[in-house]
Amino acid sequence: xxxxxxxxxxxxxxxxxxxxxxxxxxxxxxxxxxxxxxxxxxxxxxxxxxxxxxxxxxxxxxxxxxxxxxxxxxxxxxxxxxxxxxxxxxxxxxxxxxxxxxxxxxxxxxxxx
Amino acid sequence: xxxxxxxxxxxxxxxxxxxxxxxxxxxxxxxxxxxxxxxxxxxxxxxxxxxxxxxxxxxxxxxxxxxxxxxxxxxxxxxxxxxxxxxxxxxxxxxxxxxxxxxxxxxxxxxxxxx
Numbered sequence: 413x414x415x416x417x418x419x420x421x422x423x424x425x426x427x428x429x430x431x432x433x434x435x436x437x438x439x440x441x442x443x444x445x446x447x448x449x450x451x452x453x454x455x456x457x458x459x460x461x462x463x464x465x466x467x468x469x470x471x472x473x474x475x476x477x478x479x480x481x482x483x484x485x486x487x488x489x490x491x492x493x494x495x496x497x498x499x500x501x502x503x504x505x506x507x508x509x510x511x512x513x514x515x516x517x518x519x520x521x522x523x524x525x
Numbered sequence: 526x527x528x529x530x531x532x533x534x535x536x537x538x539x540x541x542x543x544x545x546x547x548x549x550x551x552x553x554x555x556x557x558x559x560x561x562x563x564x565x566x567x568x569x570x571x572x573x574x575x576x577x578x579x580x581x582x583x584x585x586x587x588x589x590x591x592x593x594x595x596x597x598x599x600x601x602x603x604x605x606x607x608x609x610x611x612x613x614x615x616x617x618x619x620x621x622x623x624x625x626x627x628x629x630x631x632x633x634x635x636x637x638x639x640x
Contacts (some may be wrong), residue, residue, distance in 0.1 A: 442625040454615050454631035456527065500568070510573075510580060510622040513629055517567045 416516035418501055423522045430488040432519045434501030437482060441503035444477065446486045449498040449518070458499070459486075488521075496523045528552040531616050531632035538606065539640055546601040546635045548616030556622050557599040558629065559591060560615040568615075574599060575622045606639045613637075 417435045424430045436444065442463045447455040461468045461475045461484070468475045474487040488495055498518040504511045529550045538544050550557065559571040573581035574593040588610075590602040599616055613636050617629040 443628070445628055447631075452633075452636075454527070454529075454531075454633045455617075455629075457628050457630065460626075460628060504625065504627050506625070510575070511625055511627040512570070512573060512581065512622065513619075513627065515568045 415505075415514045416501055416503055418499075418516040418519045420517065421520050421522070423524065424491050426491060426493060426523055426525050428491055430486075430491045430495070430521055430523075432486045432488075432499050432501075432521065434484040434486075434516055435482055436484065436501070436503040436514075438503055438505035438514075439479070439482065440506050443504050444475075444484050445502040445504075445513070446473075446475065446484075447500040447502060447515075449500065451497075455500060491521075491523050493523045493525070496521055527630045527632065529616060529618055529630050529632035531614075531635050533635060534633065535636045535638075537638045537640060538603070540606060540608075542606075543602070543604040545603065546614055546616075546637075548599040548601075548632055550597055550599075550616075550618040550630070550632075552618055552630060554618040554620050554630070555596055556619045556627070557593060557596070558617040558619075559599065559601050560617065562613040562615055562634070563611075572601075573622070580622065603637075606637075608639050611637055611639045 445460045446458040448458045472489045501516040502513045561569040572591045592600040613634045616632040
């Protein structure tokens with residue numbers, strides 16, 4: 413199976429909250445990341461959380477980490493049409509002397525009026 | 526603007542052509558990466574360079590040949606590609622592979638179409 417798993421699609425109404433979930437496998441990952449990819453563009457770092465934290469809030473974004481279950485979520489409050497994009501979860505396990513990120517398949521967030 | 530640029534942004538090539546993709550980072554990073562992003566498939570890590578040395582090569586066909594002449598530049602040389610190689614090719618850089626907080630900065634990608 414994949415190292416980082418995400419659901420592929422999420423559809424929400426404008427103004428509602430969006431919650432994108434991710435599970436990862438490597439408990440040695442000290443940082444976990446969320447990236448955003450808009451159409452025709454590369455991935456953009458959105459936010460991250462350090463593994464000794466349970467929660468991190470940054471304006472409309474809230475990241476929750478359940479280290480016991482290896483579960484990460486990204487909540488977007490008051491979702492806007494401009495939030496429509498693909499959201500990638502990433503872990504950075506330590507392997508072979510290097511920290512190389514592993515990405516999930518991405519969740520396509522569709523925001524409709 | 527992430528500090529990572531890629532050229533060209535779009536490329537159409539025949540199966541017998543030879544072309545190169547270029548990536549440049551202006552962030553002073555030591556690590557650079559090539560990824561392939563195809564529709565309905567996970568992001569595929571192709572190559573990783575640290576201080577101009579290749580540290581990872583994930584079973585990529587030899588028709589893809591990377592080159593890292595210095596820590597700011599990364600190339601992907603393409604020859605005799607197949608239609609299934611059509612994809613978005615993303616370049617990324619990060620500070621250092623030896624750091625746990627190794628977040629990546631991505632370029633906008635090159636959309637490659639092989640005819």
